[in-house]
Amino acid sequence: EAGVAQSPRYKIIEKRQSVAFWCNPISGHATLYWYQQILGQGPKLLIQFQNNGVVDDSQLPKDRFSAERLKGVDSTLKIQPAKLEDSAVYLCASSSGTRVQETQYFGPGTRLLVL
Amino acid sequence: RKEVEQDPGPFNVPEGATVAFNCTYSNSASQSFFWYRQDCRKEPKLLMSVYSSGNEDGRFTAQLNRASQYISLLIRDSKLSDSATYLCVVTLNTNAGKSTFGDGTTLTVKP
Secondary structure, eight states, X not given: OOOOEEEOSEEEEOTTOOEEEXXXXXXXXXXXXXEEEOTTSOOEEEEEEETTEEEEOTTSOTTTEEEEOGGGSOEXXXXXXXXXXXXXXXXXXXXXXXXXXXXXEEOOOEEEEEO | OOSEEEOOOOEEEETTOOEEEEEEEOOTTEEEEEXXXXXXXXXXXXXXXXXXXXXXXXXXXXXXXXXXXXXXXXXXXXXXXXXXXXXXXXXXXXXSOOEEEOOOEEEEEEO
């Protein structure tokens, strides 16, 4: 079974530029998550989708971050404009259903450096 | 105060040692609990779920104390391959089940 796919794996941009990340979850997984992991910290949930609906985006900086999950499958996360403090690893994860006990499977992440 | 707190370590132990990690959470509405493992520059992977009665998987034992809002992970007979960061994860009992990760505890097992 293929895992969670993410691209690009690495991205370097200058502050105030825009960037987009793509995630393809495990086939059939209903729930998709985007996390931000800053060096030395645990992953912080940015947004959680169930199918193509948002169920939690309370920690998403909505003035600069946006995300969508079209057709309940793959998803994109965009930052516009980027700030220095956005330098982090952006992790996408998916789980098969909607129960809280389910395992989250993570992709390899996108490492973003904002200069 | 953070919602999920862990001792960051690092824990440096010799092979064969027993080591224990602790995690405390602040939201009493938390329903599900997990330990994830994250290797350097890799993604987190589920190590084990934590059940109220406590559970064991080989050398790993996880325990939950709801009254004290405390979770623990015990690793017996440490191996070099156990070197990693261990993340405590707490999920709320809402329909969405929002997960909060601790900042992790780093373990280095030395020969």
